[in-house]
Amino acid sequence: MVDMIDKEASGDKGADEAIQTTHEASGRVRIPKLGEILLTIPLPGVPQLWRGDYLIGSLLLFLTAAGYMMCSVTGMFFHAIAFVDISISRTGRFIKNQKLRMFVYRASFAGGFLAMWELSAWEIGPKQWLCVDPFWFGSPLRVMSYMVEITLSGSVFVDTWTTMYEAFLGYILGAALGIALGFILARLETLAEILDPFIVAVNGIPRVAMAPILIIWFGIGVESKIVLAVSLVLFLTFMNTYSGLRGVDPNLKNLAQVMGANEMQVLWKVTLPAAMPWILTGLKIGVPFAIIGAILGEFMAASKGLGFMIQHTSNLFNIAGSFAGLILLMFIVLIANTAVNWLERYLLRWRPKQQAAGEGGATEVY
Amino acid sequence: MPPILSIKNLHKEFFSRGNRVIAVDDMSLEIEDGEFITIVGPSGCGKSTLLNCIIGLVHPTSGTITYKDKKLHGINTDIGYVPQSDYLYAWRTLINNVAFPLEMRGVDQKTRHEKARELIQRVGLAGFEDHYPHELSGGMRQRANIIRTLIYDPEVILMDEPFGPLDAQTRIILQDQLLKLWREARKTVIFITHDLVEAIALADRVVVMTSRPGKLRSVTEVDIPRPRDVFTIHSKEEFRQTYDQLWQELREEVQRSEDWMKNGSAS
Ligand SMILES: Nc1ncnc2c1ncn2[C@@H]1O[C@H](COP(=O)(O)OP(=O)(O)OP(=O)(O)O)[C@@H](O)[C@H]1O
Ligand SMILES: [Mg+2]
Numbered sequence: 090m091v092d093m094i095d096k097e098a099s100g101d102k103g104a105d106e107a108i109q110t111t112h113e114a115s116g117r118v119r120i121p122k123l124g125e126i127l128l129t130i131p132l133p134g135v136p137q138l139w140r141g142d143y144l145i146g147s148l149l150l151f152l153t154a155a156g157y158m159m160c161s162v163t164g165m166f167f168h169a170i171a172f173v174d175i176s177i178s179r180t181g182r183f184i185k186n187q188k189l190r191m192f193v194y195r196a197s198f199a200g201g202f203l204a205m206w207e208l209s210a211w212e213i214g215p216k217q218w219l220c221v222d223p224f225w226f227g228s229p230l231r232v233m234s235y236m237v238e239i240t241l242s243g244s245v246f247v248d249t250w251t252t253m254y255e256a257f258l259g260y261i262l263g264a265a266l267g268i269a270l271g272f273i274l275a276r277l278e279t280l281a282e283i284l285d286p287f288i289v290a291v292n293g294i295p296r297v298a299m300a301p302i303l304i305i306w307f308g309i310g311v312e313s314k315i316v317l318a319v320s321l322v323l324f325l326t327f328m329n330t331y332s333g334l335r336g337v338d339p340n341l342k343n344l345a346q347v348m349g350a351n352e353m354q355v356l357w358k359v360t361l362p363a364a365m366p367w368i369l370t371g372l373k374i375g376v377p378f379a380i381i382g383a384i385l386g387e388f389m390a391a392s393k394g395l396g397f398m399i400q401h402t403s404n405l406f407n408i409a410g411s412f413a414g415l416i417l418l419m420f421i422v423l424i425a426n427t428a429v430n431w432l433e434r435y436l437l438r439w440r441p442k443q444q445a446a447g448e449g450g451a452t453e454v455y
Numbered sequence: 456m457p458p459i460l461s462i463k464n465l466h467k468e469f470f471s472r473g474n475r476v477i478a479v480d481d482m483s484l485e486i487e488d489g490e491f492i493t494i495v496g497p498s499g500c501g502k503s504t505l506l507n508c509i510i511g512l513v514h515p516t517s518g519t520i521t522y523k524d525k526k527l528h529g530i531n532t533d534i535g536y537v538p539q540s541d542y543l544y545a546w547r548t549l550i551n552n553v554a555f556p557l558e559m560r561g562v563d564q565k566t567r568h569e570k571a572r573e574l575i576q577r578v579g580l581a582g583f584e585d586h587y588p589h590e591l592s593g594g595m596r597q598r599a600n601i602i603r604t605l606i607y608d609p610e611v612i613l614m615d616e617p618f619g620p621l622d623a624q625t626r627i628i629l630q631d632q633l634l635k636l637w638r639e640a641r642k643t644v645i646f647i648t649h650d651l652v653e654a655i656a657l658a659d660r661v662v663v664m665t666s667r668p669g670k671l672r673s674v675t676e677v678d679i680p681r682p683r684d685v686f687t688i689h690s691k692e693e694f695r696q697t698y699d700q701l702w703q704e705l706r707e708e709v710q711r712s713e714d715w716m717k718n719g720s721a722s
Pocket of ligand 2: 615
């Protein structure tokens with residue numbers, strides 16, 4: 090790396106000398122071209138990614154992106170930004186179905202983004218057309234061809250299945266343990282008070298730091314990843330269940346007893362539904378963490394799984410391969426989130442709409 | 456016949472934040488089967504605490520409560536309780552809230568819904584059976600709160616300002632309905648209210664409590680013949696007399712309670 094920078098610096102010096110000599114030879118003051126000026130700006134650290142000769146390209150890319158956003162929508166160049174939003178909604182108005190219209194907008198946004206990415210990575214002549222070197226950034230087509238490749242070889246199924254299996258099992262086990270522990274400690278108040286600082290302390294340990302030990306204990310197979318996922322999900326669901334149960338208005342429980350409910354009935358018909366919003370919040374936050382646990386374990390030591398695949402491909406500078414792994418992960422999280430959201434919407438159908446929306450918004454932050 | 460409920464020397468203190476608060480002090484009262492008792496008294500004098508002791512949610516510091524000659528321990532499910540604020544279950548629809556006590560007793564869904572629907576109809580909530588509590592108005596919730604206790608037919612019904620949050624018209628209509636229900640079922644009712652007119656209109660006996668600590672100040676029989684018409688009762692001569700007498704007592708207590716608060720805040 091030091092080598093490269095040195096070489097580059099010396100190259101720049103060479104260019105300077107060349108300018109000087111031409112200047113002296115012709116005897117006239119020569120105004121350097123814009124590109125030459127830009128080339129003299131030192132860019133520490135960046136040269137590998139954005140080399141000087143890409144700089145003009147990146148400017149062009151920016152202008153094209155801005156132009157693209159406006160012209161593809163309004164059919165005119167350089168429309169004032171304030172009109173863009175209005176024009177987008179005007180343009181789409183011929184689609185009557187509101188949901189379909191939104192879908193078309195989103196599809197064109199995604200399509201536009203991918204097209205830009207792809208175009209900028211095309212090679213025309215010796216240089217890339219715009220500025221993005223696919224060696225560093227891949228390109229949609231490369232990602233797709235890699236996807237096809239691993240689909241044909243079958244490894245994508247093994248990796249995706251492994252990660253899903255680890256995350257799912259970790260999630261279910263962690264959630265079950267966490268909820269059960271929450272219920273038990275909510276009942277045993279003294280024990281809960283004794284254990285409180287220890288629980289907080291143990292939960293404070295970063296799981297990345299625990300990973301090496303867990304791998305020694307549980308091996309490099311799926312077990313260590315499941316345990317990692319469990320350790321993350323367990324605390325989240327436990328904390329939420331516990332505080333949810335403790336927060337249930339005692340009047341609600343007392344009144345149920347007055348109306349003839351026995352202890353089991355109070356638990357199932359009053360305490361549980363009253364604490365349900367909190368329990369579900371824990372379950373929702375737990376989803377991405379289950380996957381984080383699995384991936385973390387795979388980064389440490391594994392022979393299969395999406396985390397392994399991402400690390401393996403990036404070690405080989407196969408950026409497209411890593412992107413393929415990221416995209417698969419993205420879809421797994423999306424599907425899992427959707428499932429949990431469905432569960433929540435069903436179980437909390439009694440809640441006022443606004444309240445549910447507010448809670449949902451808060452839980453997305455993790 | 457022995458009294459259905461008898462309260463003897465009931466005393467309840469609370470300790471909170473280093474302070475000792477006497478909520479109910481040396482209270483004795485006997486309540487006959489089928490009687491309608493109303494309790495009035497200044498705010499904070501211990502009326503709700505008294506009901507909580509009777510139902511078994513609060514353990515008295517000293518004194519006893521006997522129900523049908525048995526000393527009470529813990530919650531007595533023969534006694535129904537309409538709390539001061541409605542604790543409807545937010546995750547249950549109106550009909551399932553009303554049917555909750557029957558569900559707890561293992562009554563099958565068809566029967567309990569039938570019964571709930573009938574009561575819902577009677578208090579004018581028909582059509583809202585499948586609404587959740589947050590979709591009902593305060594008055595509607597309060598009505599649901601009341602019929603939820605009526606549905607399982609407890610021997611004694613305790614009501615803590617059940618018509619408190621209602622407007623005057625709804626209030627008087629519900630008073631009328633309550634009297635009709637009571638006449639049919641002949642339950643024993645203990646009814647707390649701030650409204651002296653309501654207290655006299657409904658009661659066989661009106662209990663006045665002193666300001667804190669809550670003692671029994673007086674018990675007054677109401678000699679207005681039944682069936683009573685709550686819409687016109689306030690123009691009756693007997694009503695006038697009782698009202699004037701009780702109002703005098705209550706005013707003294709409220710005055711004392713206010714003085715107490717002033718002195719309390721000054722010190
Ligand atoms: N759980 C408790 N802990 C501590 N103090 C309490 C508790 N419950 C009631 N008190 C105190 O006991 C006193 C009587 O309260 P209570 O609720 O019985 O009054 P109330 O007569 O029902 O008043 P209101 O008419 O305003 O409902 C109050 O001073 C209150 O502060
Ligand atoms: Mg009260």
